Amino acid sequence: MTPATATDAYIPGVCNINREEIAKRRLIGHIGLAAFIIILALLLITGVDRYLRIILFIPAMLSISGYLQARNHFCVGYGGSGKQNAGEGSATASTVEDADALAKDKQRTRKMNLQTLASAIVVTLITLLLPVFN
Numbered sequence: 649m650t651p652a653t654a655t656d657a658y659i660p661g662v663c664n665i666n667r668e669e670i671a672k673r674r675l676i677g678h679i680g681l682a683a684f685i686i687i688l689a690l691l692l693i694t695g696v697d698r699y700l701r702i703i704l705f706i707p708a709m710l711s712i713s714g715y716l717q718a719r720n721h722f723c724v725g726y727g728g729s730g731k732q733n734a735g736e737g738s739a740t741a742s743t744v745e746d747a748d749a750l751a752k753d754k755q756r757t758r759k760m761n762l763q764t765l766a767s768a769i770v771v772t773l774i775t776l777l778l779p780v781f782n
Contacts, residue, residue: 658734660744661752663721666736674718680711692781701775708768716760724764727757 658664665673684707691701717723726732730750731741744750 657736658732658744660746660749661722661756664726664732664734664753665717665721665723666734666738668739669723669733670718670721673714673723675714677711677714677718680707680709680714683707684711688775688778692778695780698776698778698780701778702772704775705768705772708771709764712767712771713760713764716764720760722756722760724757724760727753727760 684704687707688701688704691704713724721734723733726741730744730753732744732753733741744753
């Protein structure tokens, strides 16, 4: 399924957020990535037990989720709760009433959550292979 463009309105299972919402998700991705890099650097430099790197799973999830939602123009929080805010200039989310649209949104939410989880697990496991610099 192709992501909608930033100018598209609500499309069930495809696009449920507007440009402002997309920017917020991208910012969350940036914050998660910065936290991931800083924590990883500190863990590598201080030489703590490599299995403590498991804590990187949290900022990895945050970053991947934010970037994935921004890229796909789809908020998993909205999708899972039956909301959408795809209208440009809209400041608040509205309720999705159509049962078919809700089903498509929930399916997309599950898929994106699984993508995020799998990616965060892989990224976190890769960090366990990195050498300690201390």
